[in-house]
Amino acid sequence: MRIQTPLATNVVGSLFPLLALCQDNANWISVGDDGRSFSLSSSNVSYQFHVDPLTLDLIHDHWGAYAAETVPDFNGVVSGWGTAYTYRRREFPDLGRGDFRVPAIHIQHSDGDTVSAFSYTGYDINPGKPSLPGLPATYGSxxxxxxxxxHLYDNYSDISADLYYSIFPRYNAVTRSFRITNNGSRDVTVLRASSWSIDMPNEELEMIDLYGDWAAEARINRRSVTYGEQGFRSSAGYSSHFHNPFLALASPSTTESFGPVTGYSLVYTGSFSADVERWSTGWVRVLLGLNPLHLSWPVAPGEVFTSPEVVSVYSEQGLGGMSRSFHSLYRNHLSRSNYTFETRPPLLNSWEGLGFDFNQSSMVKLAKEAADLGCSLFVNDDGWFGTDYPRNNDSLGLGDWTPDPAKFPDGLGPYVEQVDNILVQNTSEHVKLGLWVEPEMVSPDSDLYKRHPEWCMHAGNHNRTLQRNQLVLNLGLQEVQDYIITVIESILDSAPIKYIKWDNNRGIHEMSSPSANHANMLGLYRVIDNLTTAHPEVLWEGCASGGARFDAGLLHYWPQSWTSDDTDGLERLYIQFGTSYPYPPSAMGCHVSAVPNHQTGRTTPLAFRAAVASMCGSFGFELDPSTLTQEELDTIPKLISTQQRINPTVINGDFYRLALPDQSNWPAAMFVSPEHDSAVLFAFQIRSALKPLPPPLKLQGLDPDAKYTVSNGTWEQNWSGSTLMNIGLSLSWPTSDYESIILTFDRH
Incomplete structure (x- = not known):
């Protein structure tokens, strides 16, 4: 429905009663009887704001636990050195009218000025949720x-703004994005666009975010929100290793299991900015959206700019409750792959075994060795392509996606047929083949670059800086998009390839303009949308030197991403626990690699590495089977069997972080099925210690009134859910480092 409201008159401060106008959706969205106060509510949460009666500016009231009424700020006008706009909790803050805090929207008009004055004009309420043109987003009926x-309008510039708020009551989640329409006769430029903006009351808060670098992603960072600006951003052209497009705000007393917290996740893959600013009043402004250094987006007359979506969830069950809301929402209403809820095949990747030095015979031999271990998916990594510039090292051939005739003289078809004829050990299942690709990149030594040097990202006569011996293709150009779609389609048409590992191994330098990054992202989304829609039978995995693009934007298109190039078992615990704050473990890929680990030099037991990898949706190996001992060859099929048995619970279950590796020598986590009838526990000992003794491990998420059979595969015990959660388990640990225990729980 569309409601147009007249200019408001002054009203005295009072409780704003709410009149439900969306009866079909259980009153999730309600509007005050004055037509100017709004609430998006479920039984657990409320998001509330109203229209200022004098200026028609939007004023934020509340985001958090459910509230039956909207309560205005009874502090009245706050005096100070600013204007009235300085001392309001604004819902869509602009720049230039006296609000000196960081704005959500900043537009430069054709005459050069950057003042905006958006006023409320009306609203719509729609069942379901519209898609965002050209962008990934959550969805639902x-x-x-x-x-x-x-609906807002700036009468001075003829620009309209439409703010889209969607509530997913089952997940305690509200999403937000906006659209700017140029109704004037001259171009305007969007300089800043924060999809989420909120002014929180004066409360003591701590900010939690994820920082890192290559092979050290998703380290948990928790700090007090003090006066002034604090935040983080990516200027790498992608969401990046350095910072993840996620943050949370929590009370200092909030823990994993108790206390209030709001989480914010940007559904986007490019450069971004997260800004948290405590003002003189103590209010805290939270902004999440595009990085203004990489925006300056021109909007011609009649055109529309759409901001990416931000998802926010509220939890009173601590950071764990926040994570479970994100996980469930993203599995059910963001990821659209056929494999989202499916058990993933155990795989072996060729890279650690053969690198660039292989041919068809050696690859088929490695695939047979993988099948003998129990792997049903064999992945041919880098080095399989290139004709004039064969990919025999990482300086050649990117962009030339044709099989190397020296390695595959008859193309991919006969090679894939040979692999497909291999039987997996002790099964009637045949091995499937997957390929590594890096379609967004180009090598200077390639046929593609020789033909189209103008296709790479570059800035005038500036150096075209190489990183990992490669350049970035400009996917803002439609001809580049079409080329990538065509060559990947030709690969998939040439043979029954069932898995694609889509890599991206460098950031973006020398952009042709600030807007080139967002144009590149829109082009990337078009390419991946086309390919994943046309080939739903393919299991797609994202990768960017590990976790440089582990974000909600790409999770919309494929069900899993390679979490980190660091495959050391201990380091992966930190990385996976951190990544799980916003992203479901079902979307993580983790493999068992050889020891000593080639990144850290650390040696950990095979069972420990396998247990860590089994906590992720996708499990596999990065090693050369010919170098394994007989004991390892005998053990790996058993580890795969265990992983496949528990993988459905890992894929579909609710995730509980019981003890973090940052805080305990005995980190632990568990997955509980949605019906609470099964669960799996992963527990670890980092260092052997005689004292102190390990604390009892209190479980979570079980049915307290049910009896569970607890098993490690060789013994069984029966306990009630209440006993397991309130007394806990006292696990017995060997006197050795890097130990692991996996227990399963089945309700009677």
Whole structure:
């Protein structure tokens, strides 16, 4: 429905009663009887704001636990050195009218000025949720989600803004994005676009975010929110290793299991900015959206700019409750792959075994060795392509996606047929083949670059800086998009390839303009949308030197991403626990590699490495089977069998971080099925210690009234859910480092 409201008159401060206008969706969206106060609510949460009666500016009231009424700020006008706009908790803050805090929207008009004055004009309420043109976003039917659209207009510039709020009641989640329409006769430029903006009250808060670098992703960072600006951003052209497009704000007393927390996740893969600013009033402004250094987006007359979506969830069950909301929402209403809820095949990747030095015979031999271990997917990594510039090292051939005739003289078809004829050990299942690709990149020594040097990202006559001996293709150009779609389609048409590992191994330098990054992202989304839609039978995995693009944007298109190039078992515990704050473990890929680990030099037991890898949706190996001992060859099939048995619970279950590796020598986590009838526990000992003794491990998420059979595969015990959660387990650990225990729980 569309409601147009007249200019408001002054009203005295009072409780704003709410009149439900969306009866079909369980009153998830309600509007005050004055037509100017709004609430998106479920039984657990409320998001509330209203229209200022004098200026028609939007004022934020509340985001958190459910509240039956909207309560205005009774502090009245706050005096100070600023204007009235300085001392308001604004919902869509602009720049230039006296609000000196960081704005959510910043537009440069054709005459050069950057003042905006958006005023409320009306609203719509729609069941379900519209898609975002050209962008990944959450989705759902009217039984899952309802959407409020707030209409604003700047009469001075003829620019309209539509704010899209959607509530997913089942997940305690609200999403937000906006659209800017140029209704004037001259171009304007969007300089800053924060999809989420909120002014929180004066409360003591701590910010949690994820920082890192290559092979050290997703380290948990928790700090107090003090006066002034604090935040983080990626200027790498991608979401990046350095910072993840996620943050949370929590009370200092909030823990994993108790206390209030709001989480914010940007559904986007490019450069981004997260800004948290505590003002003189103590209010805290939270902004999440595009990085203004990489925006300056031109909007011609009649055109529309759409901001990416931000998902926010509220939890009173601590950071764990926040994570479970994100996980469930993203599995059910963001990821759209056929494999999202499916058990993933155990795989062996060729890279650690053969690198660039292989041919068809050696690859088939390695695939047979993988099958003998129990792997049903064999992945041919880098080095399989290139004719004039064969990919025999990492300086050649990127962009030339044709099989190297020296390695595969008859093309991929006969090679894949040979692999497909291999039987997996002790099964009737045949091995499937997957390929590594890096389609967004080009080598200077390649046929593609020789033909089209103008296709790479470059800035005038500046140096075209190489990183990992390669350049970035400009996917902002449609001809580049079409080329990538065509060559990947030709690969998939040439043979029954069942898995694609899509890599990206460098950031973007020398952009032709600030807007080139967002144009590149829109082009990337078009390419991946086309390919994944046309080939739903393929299991797609994202990779960017590990976790440099582990974000909600790409999770929309493929069900899993390579979490890190660091495959050391201990380091992976930190990386995976951190990544799980916003992203479901079902979307993580983790493999068992050889020891000593080639990144850290550390040697950990095979069972420990396998247990860490089994905590992820996708499990596999990065090693050369010919170098394994007989004991390892005998053990790996058993580890795969265990992993496949518990993988459905890992894929579909609710995830509980019981003890973090940052805080305990005995980190642990568990997955509980949605019906609470099964669970799997992963527990670890980092260092052997005589004292102190390990604390009892209290489980979570079980049915307290049910009895569970607890098993490690060789013994069984029966305990009630209440005993397991309130007394806990006292696990017995060997006197050795890097130990692991996997227990399963089955309800009677």
């Amino acid at each position: 009217e039984g899952d989600v309802s959407t409020l659209i707030i």
